[in-house]
Amino acid sequence: MLSDIEISRQSPRLPIQVLAEHLCIPAHLLSPHGHHKGKLSLGLLNQPAGKAGKLVLVSAITPTPLGEGKTVTTLGLSMGLNHIGQPSIATIRQPSLGPVFGVKGGAAGGGHAQVVPMEEMNLHLTGDFHALTAAHNLAAAALDARLFHEQKLGDEFTARTGLQRLDIDPANILWPRTLDMNDRALRHLSIGQGGPGDGVERTDRFVITAASELMAILALAGDLKDLRTRIGRIQLALDNRGNPITAEQLEVAGAMTVLLKDALQPTLMQTTEQTPVLVHAGPFANIAHGNSSVIADRMALQLTDYVVTEAGFGSDMGLEKFFNIKSRQSGITPACVVLVATVRGLKANSGLLDIRPGQPLPESLLEEDLPTLEQGCTNLAWHINNARRYGVPVVVAVNRFPTDSQAELALLMREALRAGACGTAISHAFTQGGAGASELAQAVVAACEMPSQIQLLYPDDMSLCAKLTTLVECGYGGRGVLLSDKARRQLAALSRAGWDHLPICMAKTPLSISHDPARKGVPTDFEVPIDEVRLCAGAGFVYALAGPIMTMPGLGSLPAYRHIDIDDDGEIVGLS
């Protein structure tokens, strides 16, 4: 089989204007970026006579280092729907540059289910991440500059500038700096070390752009005005009396919004089969909600009959957050959930195998092993039940690998139906594109006809504490939360400050349904320790840290960038 980039290069492509015409997008609402990408104006949301598409939410079993192929299945399903005559658009997140140059490679799908041109998708795209980086760092620079000028001018500050003092507490600056890069040396640093004139010395940290609150805001904003309001609400720091200082108070929210004006427009691209894809935003699925944007989903739902979107990690993470954060804020709800499972992923979820990076895979993964698979299927059953709890029908998509035996595939599908899936199908999208996902598409169409009644896990008017407990007990099947003193104090303060109405965004490991990555399958009898909670006033959620969460990845000792180059014809090589 050809490499991803070879398949991408050989795929026939529609000029972006033609692709937009197929979707009946007026020319003036498409802003082309090169020949195969274009930004869609928010004016599209106000067009009359839009369609009322059905949303399909793609989630997965507990992820494993082997990779389940969720993006491949998302794109493949959308291609499969188009293949069987059901017009569909996929809405997915933009990849971060960090992993592209680190280890993972790109995030444009793979094989015959890719977004093309994959190099444009995986590199700068239309510059949204760069715009986020700039807007984020403008706020950071503005904050440090204000701190510096207030200290330098002292009592004269107001007389000299006409501005009220903010009295920023340098020990309580909540807003980090950001880069879209894997750069571990920037996790902890001290800035302002040049002496007088070069800023106030303090400790600081960088997070990767996907971990910026601005990324979550971009993904949750309903329109430009809402974006402006949310940015104004961001709490950048505390003052010396412990009161929050917002971006509005620093007078930087307008300029940040201006930097993000174009980034608020989703980017239209196409798959290897010229079906439309909207690429937009890329929030992490731990400290943020891990879904593409409200605007992209809403736009796609107006443009077509089926919209296939993907939520980050397993159903305990991105799917839970889709409902309890994104649906809650936007009113957008799926008509059906697709859970991606693989035979080898479920075997790995059995807890019976010893899989370690850098070591050969256990034979059981590569040969038929029904008992291990059956044990792993408890994880699948859990995720099916978890998705059904939100009141939607669930289809299980088996992303087929060459090593899967017929008996294993049959067992997996039997177990899925037994656990409550309304349909199952094997996806061959990686090797066959949309045709290989037509069976899955049929199952999804059938599921979308079934009744659904959306039910969130908790109402708005429940305290943050009670929401946390509900999430752990009802969402994960744990015994409750174990709050640190710090978290307890923070929750009380948030409650007093009037933030109890916000939903919870759990920042925990994706590698277990519990907080402990070592606990595979279906963990029970666990309490989730919460070290700390943090308010994202702009994004509109409170995130709870259940263990250490990496917000700035590092480059490994054999990083991917080493193989990325241009060839003699000026073409990019080494991207995957």
Added chain:
Amino acid sequence: MLSDIEISRQSPRLPIQVLAEHLCIPAHLLSPHGHHKGKLSLGLLNQPAGKAGKLVLVSAITPTPLGEGKTVTTLGLSMGLNHIGQPSIATIRQPSLGPVFGVKGGAAGGGHAQVVPMEEMNLHLTGDFHALTAAHNLAAAALDARLFHEQKLGDEFTARTGLQRLDIDPANILWPRTLDMNDRALRHLSIGQGGPGDGVERTDRFVITAASELMAILALAGDLKDLRTRIGRIQLALDNRGNPITAEQLEVAGAMTVLLKDALQPTLMQTTEQTPVLVHAGPFANIAHGNSSVIADRMALQLTDYVVTEAGFGSDMGLEKFFNIKSRQSGITPACVVLVATVRGLKANSGLLDIRPGQPLPESLLEEDLPTLEQGCTNLAWHINNARRYGVPVVVAVNRFPTDSQAELALLMREALRAGACGTAISHAFTQGGAGASELAQAVVAACEMPSQIQLLYPDDMSLCAKLTTLVECGYGGRGVLLSDKARRQLAALSRAGWDHLPICMAKTPLSISHDPARKGVPTDFEVPIDEVRLCAGAGFVYALAGPIMTMPGLGSLPAYRHIDIDDDGEIVGLS
């Protein structure tokens, strides 16, 4: 008169495809970015039957805090040439975001001589600066990651990775990090402070993106292959034995080039009168050469009859570097130089006035004062002679302000002709657009018909030391250089390492012809102290630090970002 952004909004605009058609650019070589910007493929350089345009280089008197309006005159002249039936393209640098949010506002020209849409020009444009930031920081992250892994794995590094050790000396890392932001707190910092796993602790610094060597490389590269070669040559650090470690050795040069592939394409835009402009690169004019790109100039020269380009600061800076660095490396030479002067700028250059930021301007600036102007004209005469030394005819453009008296304008033009200018003209481009610059355009056409014989200041095969001395003595009229011990050692080392063939890039103040900003007019009897010299192996020059040079600006106490916002219609306000 309307504000800049109002004029920009009201200007009629051609769709970018139509503008490109007017220039006979084949559609497949234009990559539109929105409706009014487009990138031009490097394939354009290989098109047969191109024109052989004449290049006009716009420089200026010694700059003052008042602003001489060099970009306005550059754009106005190009519009004026088109106005009198001489097809012309302006090639200018891309503005940095830092000053846009700091104090200066934008750099898209002003009044009726602007690049439109000015907000797209002043904000992200087509993402080139962001791409540079990413490529620069990838190298920085790669360097720190390699340092970390070699330290962590120790003697096992090679066995575990198959890579040779680079033995990076953490005290000799030459490559800073970068952001396109005014952020003084990042001038001096300590990174890697998170303990084991979070990198190696060391001091570091950020420079603004325009000060990255990559910016100079982008502006000087001849094609994609040359870009790749130059990036590979960049010296990122020294090893523990003092040997340079290049981007090629770190295996990161390919990935950096891939990130800059699109950024190597100039961006086509238009003026307020729909005349074409190429916007590309934005190197500083102190530590770099301060000119738009070789590729943009070359492309424009193939597309039209006249190309008007602008060099940073006064003729002692950007113009000197245009010849001795850019012409030397590219073979591109101007047919004529335009020196922009203003009555008030020359008065300020007299050294007789006391002009201080934040204080009212002296009356002499705002009223007729012939003696002060006459004294200031010695500075103009110096710059005319300086430009003529390179063998090209010089036209003086007087950028007219409302406070200028007729007698003052007459004096200025008389002094210009007396000093050797072959022509003079008053430019009204700010208030009248191209029509207001038609007289200037006529003078430039006449000058371009005059004979020229380009002569650089020094040959390649002169030692770096001798080049420095020549630059100060013949270039500035000083008595020579005063090398610090450090500079002397560095020059000797560079000579030994075989870099003597490179040109010198002087990093000095632009506010005086000498190194001392307090010395106005025509300083004589000075020696330029050189603290340090640094090799830019990728850009292909050695820069010499004559005093402190700011490579990371800060935000003032009343920064411009405070007024930038979106209005109720979603339009940007507050940009100027």
